[in-house]
Amino acid sequence: MLFIICRGQRSREGSEWALALGHIDAAYSNLTPTSANLIHSQPSVDRDGDLVLGGFFPLYTVIHDSELNRKFFMSHPREMQVDWFNYRGYSYVLAFLFAIEEINRSPHLLPNMSLGFRLYNAYPSDISTLKSALGWLSEGEPPIPNYTCQKHTKSMAVTVALTSEFSMQIGALLELYRTPQIFCGSFDPLLRNKDQFSSLYQMAPKHNGLASGMVSLLIHFEWTWVNILVSDDVKGDQFLWDLRREMAIKGVCMALMEKISVTEKIDRPKDFTNILRILDSSANVVIVYGDGITSIALVLAGDHHLTTHKLHQFLKHTQLENSAGEHVSLDGNRYEMSKYEIFNYWNFPEGFEFHVKVGEFFPQGLHGHSLRIQEELIECAIGFEEMPHSVCSKSCGLGFMRILQEGQPFCCFDCILCPEKRISNQTDSDQCMECPQSQYPNTERTRCLPKSVTFLDYQDPLGMALACTALCFSVVTAMVLGVFVKYRDSPMVKANNRTLSYVLLLSLLLCFLCSFLFIGRPNAVTCILSNISFAVIFTVAVSTVLAKSITVILAFKVLRPGGILRQLLVSGVVNSVIPFCSLIQLIICGIWLGTSPPFTDINTYSEPRIIIIECNKGSVTAFYCGLGYLGSLALGTLFLAYLTRNLPGAFNEAKFLTFSMLVFCSVWVTFLPVYHSTQGKVMVAVEIFSILASSVGLLGCIFAPKCYVIFLHPDGNTSKGLKNKTYMKG
Incomplete structure (x- = not known):
């Protein structure tokens, strides 16, 4: 002690x-x-x-x-x-x-x-x-x-x-x-x-500086858990009141307080019970105050x-x-x-003590409030190799915060690790500080580190792979379009509504190219163009497939010459399905842009260590209305295409239309849960992949068989060949 x-x-x-x-x-x-x-x-x-x-x-x-x-x-x-x-x-x-x-x-x-x-x-x-x-x-x-x-x-x-x-x-x-x-x-x-x-x-x-000086001495040696033994008199009560007030201000707690009578002799065992209680206390420092004679x-x-x-x-x-x-x-x-002088008791053999002045305390008003300690003059008591410690709880280190123990003084606390997104850069913090949105806490929760900025960039391996894929299929689509233009008078091209084929190939080419709007650092222009172009171009592509399906149905189900449906088929009115369906999507996009258009957003909460620059959809309702309309149009097209699956083999495009729409719908049905389970650049990559996959499905299922016949079986791309094929299938 x-x-x-x-x-x-x-x-x-x-x-x-x-x-x-x-x-x-x-x-x-x-x-x-x-x-x-x-x-x-x-x-x-x-x-x-x-x-x-x-x-x-x-x-x-x-x-x-x-x-x-x-x-x-x-x-x-x-x-x-x-x-x-x-x-x-x-x-x-x-x-x-x-x-x-x-x-x-x-x-x-x-x-x-x-x-x-x-x-x-x-x-x-x-x-x-x-x-x-x-x-x-x-x-x-x-x-x-x-x-x-x-x-x-x-x-x-x-x-x-x-x-x-x-x-x-x-x-x-x-x-x-x-x-x-x-x-x-x-x-x-x-x-x-x-x-x-x-x-x-x-x-x-x-x-009135004694209590202040005493607490300053306690703070100097980091003694925050002390016992107090004072004389049972008015002066002792006054000192105790002053001392506890200073202790509360400076963060020092009282473990135990006892009083000793100043008018009665202490010589019986029961007179020492308060001393024994202090000796049994967990505090290692005792402040003893008696009358200064x-x-x-x-x-x-x-x-x-x-x-x-x-x-x-x-x-x-x-x-x-x-x-x-x-x-x-x-x-x-x-x-x-x-001015208060601070003395240290030097213990010598045979009980001899020597008092050595080791410091001074000047209360406020005399050379300012200061404590001067010459620690090199302090001799530890016998049995101690260093200055004793007296705390109720060990200090909470960096990255931790104090939680007061229930029913105990404020010096008694537990240390818990700072919550996520918070740090503590000083010891014994009562609360942890939240890092700015542009920063994140390190593993030890002791300081904030700057977040790295990320987006789906062309230098990123994922972005580069998607860009190369989109570019390759854009070239393939352009080549297919060139083939169809070159063989525009061939029976294979003419028999499957040459105009609709051109429109579908052009829309698929634009679908592949619109993928590039999603790659790179987002800005206001690319955010608007990427979302609007995706909705409109895919609506054109799906409505073109719908027009093809309607054309096939009219061609094989309407047999009476001179009928109204026959005239509609011959006049090409069916092709008006494309602008009509696209107009509805344009109206939805116009409302979207007029209410809450897409914009560039800085996402600081999805990833703890990353700032994601992304395109915010703006009005989520408008986005899902456009996506829902496109999905309804695709399901309707799939249904009509399914009705044409058993038409004559010479015109087996109906089967390919059915299979292409089945692939298209499967991709976008899978897209929804995957899209909402990801975030950051992976979410953008999922959207690009869905665009590419559905576009490849339409391109491959509809136009690959035609290119196969044009290049590998040119004899089948004639009127006689088509008839022989019809006869054989019949």
């Missing part, structure tokens, strides 16, 4: 008097710890003088011969024995005596007068405290209330070097006699009440014909100066910023 002991403000005078203690005259040797006066528990030690100062110091505690005697006063108090001696209190006494000796030696202070003293032990007991105060007022032993044993009192003032509670206890009694009291402990705001303590003066100035060295100056009333006026308005040349004021309304 590491203990941080805070005992109020350490006065610089105390250090100077401590250095001078070795020069105290041997006349005070009877005050040593082995003195018979202390062993036999004399109530006081005194030396006469023209003026006498009283001093109450914590020197020793006593025990009675039996518990019964202690409770019921069955024996004389002189039969008590010393139980515990306070060596620190002994140093206070030496400093007090040294100050008196310096005053008596000086020819300028109290000339022709001597200053005496009367020392009392400050017992940790209310009864003993009042008994000592009555002894001071009576100026004799045993004390007699309301009586003094001297005709002319020499008692001028009382110096108290103990807790403020002790001053309150004797102050109520000494106030009746207007006895000046000089309190040498740390400043207590309760003692400022002049209605209750009009004769009490505090040497320490007002200050400093050495006393007060140099008085002024009129040597003093009375108690004059002394009050003197103490209120006089600026004093100690031997260090520092000004001391007993005005309770003054406010001074303190």
Whole structure:
């Protein structure tokens, strides 16, 4: 366990008097710890003088011969024995005596007068405290209330070097006699009440930086989980309140808080239960706060014909100066910023301790708010090789965030990895930061990395493969169109409605070429052209197949010459199906463009590490209306083509029309689920593949057999050949 002991403000005078203690005259040797006066528990030690100062110091505690005697006063108090001696209190006494000796030696202070003293032990007991105060007022032993044993009192003032509670206890009694009291402990705001303590003066100035300095020290060593042990008095409560406020601001938590009585002796096992609870705590740092009792060295100056009333006026308005040349004021309304010194206890063999100054703390207002620590001077306690750690939970590293444990202080937390798309670039983050849309978190979730921009580019292997495929089939389609133009007067070309064949080949060529609009970095023009051209050109192609199917049906089902249907077939009115069907698709596309046309979109959410530049469909309703119309037209064409499958073999284009539309519908039915299950450039690739596959299906199923006859069986591309084929099939 590491203990941080805070005992109020350490006065610089105390250090100077401590250095001078070795020069105290041997006349005070009877005050040593082995003195018979202390062993036999004399109530006081005194030396006469023209003026006498009283001093109450914590020197020793006593025990009675039996518990019964202690409770019921069955024996004389002189039969008590010393139980515990306070060596620190002994140093206070030496400093007090040294100050008196310096005053008596000086020819300028109290000339022709001597200053005496009367020392009392400050017992940790209310009864003993009042008994000592009555002894001071009576100026004799045993004390007699309301009586003094001297005709002319020499008692001028009382110096108290103990807790403020002790001053309150004797102050109520000494106030009746207007006895000046000089309190040498740390400043207590309760003692400022002049209605209750009009004769009490505090040497320490007002200050409020102790709690801030303590928390700054905790933060410096990263101690965020501490126990607190304070005196059970008003000052302890005030310090605790200030400390907890500063801890809450700086993020330090209290694991356990215990209070220790300042007026009762701790010597029974049950008195140590709070100490044991602290030792069992998970915190490795304990803040111990008691009353800061400093050495006393007060140099008085002024009129040597003093009375108690004059002394009050003197103490209120006089600026004093100690031997260090520092000004001391007993005005309770003054406010001074303190400097706190930080000491480290060096442990040596045989229990010897040496206090080494390792730092200072300057509260705000004095050189700014700063903490100065010389860590190279700090010696770790025995058994420690490094500075101990005291935290409720280990720090959350980069990429993690803190989640408070239910029912625990805010210093107790669990660490969880930042969610997706979020990072934490500092330790102990309460929340993770979301990366900008143009960035993504790394695997450790510690920083954001720039996303790569992607689209289906020509340099991409997939884009290059699709572009080459589209180009190849465009050339093939153009060659087939050239063949049909060259053999336009052949029976094979003429028998299958030469005009519709030209229109179908041109539309298929445009279908292959429109694939290039989907490849490359999308922009506003290509997004509109790719979607509109796809819808319109495929509508032309499918409606052309529909016109072919209707032509075949009319040619073989209408046998009566001169009939109306026969005239429609001969006049070519059937070809008007193409513009009519295409006009409906154009109207749908016009509405699409007029309401919410396609546009370039930057997709940052589909892929965690990629920014996808794509064409947004705009109005999804209009897109699916156009696609639905094209699908309905294809299904209708498939149905009519299916009706012509059993026509004579010489005109077996009907079977090829049926098979081509079956391929076309299969491709686009498969397209829908695959298209919606992909994203990014793969989605565009699926759309291009569907365009190419359906176009190849129409080209291959309808025109490959004709090219086969034209090039490999030219004898079948004659009227006689067609008739022989008809006869053979018949």
